[in-house]
Amino acid sequence: MVDETLEKMAEGLDAKLMELIEINSREVPYFYEEGVCSILYIPVEGGELRIFHHKPENQITKRPILFAPGLGTSPWTWRYFSLPLIGQGEFYFLETRDKKSSKFRNRLKAKMTIDKSAEDIAKVINHLKLNKKDFVILGTSYCCGVILKGLIDKKFTAPTIALFDPFVKVQYYRKLISILRCTPPFIISILRFILGGIALRGEKNKTQLERGQDMVKEAVTWKWRKVGANILNIDIFKQLSMIDEEVLVFHGTKDKHHPHVLYEKIAKEIPKGRYFFLLSPEEKRELVVGIIGLELGKILSQEGIPDTLKPFEKKKSFSL
Numbered sequence: 505m506v507d508e509t510l511e512k513m514a515e516g517l518d519a520k521l522m523e524l525i526e527i528n529s530r531e532v533p534y535f536y537e538e539g540v541c542s543i544l545y546i547p548v549e550g551g552e553l554r555i556f557h558h559k560p561e562n563q564i565t566k567r568p569i570l571f572a573p574g575l576g577t578s579p580w581t582w583r584y585f586s587l588p589l590i591g592q593g594e595f596y597f598l599e600t601r602d603k604k605s606s607k608f609r610n611r612l613k614a615k616m617t618i619d620k621s622a623e624d625i626a627k628v629i630n631h632l633k634l635n636k637k638d639f640v641i642l643g644t645s646y647c648c649g650v651i652l653k654g655l656i657d658k659k660f661t662a663p664t665i666a667l668f669d670p671f672v673k674v675q676y677y678r679k680l681i682s683i684l685r686c687t688p689p690f691i692i693s694i695l696r697f698i699l700g701g702i703a704l705r706g707e708k709n710k711t712q713l714e715r716g717q718d719m720v721k722e723a724v725t726w727k728w729r730k731v732g733a734n735i736l737n738i739d740i741f742k743q744l745s746m747i748d749e750e751v752l753v754f755h756g757t758k759d760k761h762h763p764h765v766l767y768e769k770i771a772k773e774i775p776k777g778r779y780f781f782l783l784s785p786e787e788k789r790e791l792v793v794g795i796i797g798l799e800l801g802k803i804l805s806q807e808g809i810p811d812t813l814k815p816f817e818k819k820k821s822f823s824l
Contacts, residue, residue: 518783520812520815521756521782521783521784521792521816524795524799524812525784525788525791525792525795528587528588528791528794528795528798529587529791530587530588530590532586532587532590532591533590534579534583534586534587535556535558535579535583535585535586535589535590535595535597536556536579536580536583540558540586540590541556541557541558541597542556542557542558542559543555543556543557544556544557545607546627546628546631546632547627547631548601548623548624548627548628549615549620549623549624550608550609550610550613550614550615551601551606551607551608551609551614552606552607553598553599553600553601553603553605553606553624553628554599554603554605554606555596555597555598555599555628556579556596556597557594557595557596557597558586558589558590558593558594558595558597559594560590560591560592560593560594562591563591563592563593563594564592564593564802565592565593565594565798565801565802566638566801566802566803566804567594567637567638567639567640567663567801567804567805568593568594568595568596568634568637568639568640568801569589569593569594569595569596569639569640569641569642569797569798569800569801570595570596570598570628570629570632570634570639570640570641570642570662571585571595571596571597571598571642571643571793571797572598572600572625572641572642572643572644572647572650572651573585573597573599573643573644573645573647574644574645574646574647574671575602575645575646575647575671575731576602576603576604576723576727576728576731577603578603578604579597579599581790582597582790583790584788584790584791584794585597585790585791585793585794585797586794587791587794588791588794588795588797588798589794589797589798589801592798593797593798593801593802594801595797595801596628596632598625598628600621600624600625600647600650601614601616601620601621601624601727602616602621602646602727602728602731604723604724606727611726614727614730615730616727616730616731616733616734617734618646618649618650618653618734618735618738619653619657621647621650622650622651622653622654622657622659622660623654623659625641625650625651625654625659625660626654626659626660629641629660629662634662635660638663638804638805639662639663639664640662640663640664640665640666640797640800640801641662641664641665641666642666642667642668642793642796642797642800643666643667643668643670644667644668644669644670644793645668645669645670645671646671647671648667648668648669648670648671649670649671649672649738649740651665651667652667652670652672652740652743652744652747652751653740655747655748655749655751656740656743656744656746656747661749662749663805664752664800664805665749665750665751665752666751666752666754666796666797666800667751667752667753667754668754668755668792668793668796669754669755669757669767670753670767670770671740672738672739672740672741672744672766672770673738673739673740673741741769741770741773744770744773744774744777745773745774745775747774747775747776747777748775748776749776750776750777750778751771751774751776751777751778752778752780752800752809753767753768753770753771753774753777753778753779753780754767754780754782754793754796755767755768755779755780755781755782756781756782756783756784756789756792757783757784757785757786757788757789757792764781767779768781768818778809778817779817779818780813780816780817780818781816781818782816796813799812799813800813
């Protein structure tokens, strides 16, 4: 019933979103291709993180976007994110410590907690001197949880904070994560494709299946085991009321792992939370995130919400 209600509300807006998707489905190089971005390595506790930086000569945006994608994902998974931004907007693509690219001097001492990743983002913001600028911080899934934790603990802030399908607690794969956190890394390495196959069994959505398979391929088992040891005990939802900043919560694609009702609840729980519902095709999810970044980057923070995104906002008075 909830999905049907929201889909009915989205009638008439789909055309506007599809127009944005069509405009931004550009034939440009992906951000990770040679010469498109500069690559930075930023020091954090015990190691360093990789960041892709794209700053076009003739940009149409007014401020940079700091983007942190979800848990364990690869640049390939987010290739469509960059299509709206290449040649038009400045962005930093941050690969957090759970990603394959992060480097640590001592894996035994390396921490893979959400708190530590929040500290990393604070260091990245300061290192890039974004704390002295107007900028957008944009995250998806697990890294939204990292951003939320950083806001709750007052580790950093940003003029504009946008989250797409934010993580607040583990909603699925709990048994598999429990197995991973109790299994030695070398055994996980041997069995990861089998375990990944079990987790993805029955997934009928081709795009979701491809994402999952890429995550399994890119997984660094000792990092995932450490993340698993921490992630099951996280419940950020209970702390959302402690956030002072305005937070823009975006959702739209329809699948079993991303229920509409959860994201509206998250936005409602944040005192200055705002909820945006963009009913987009599953295969366009990453592109839509890039569009959100581009549109927010076109305006300054004091200008509020860009006109292109205003129609998709659902007021807090909306009741399920």
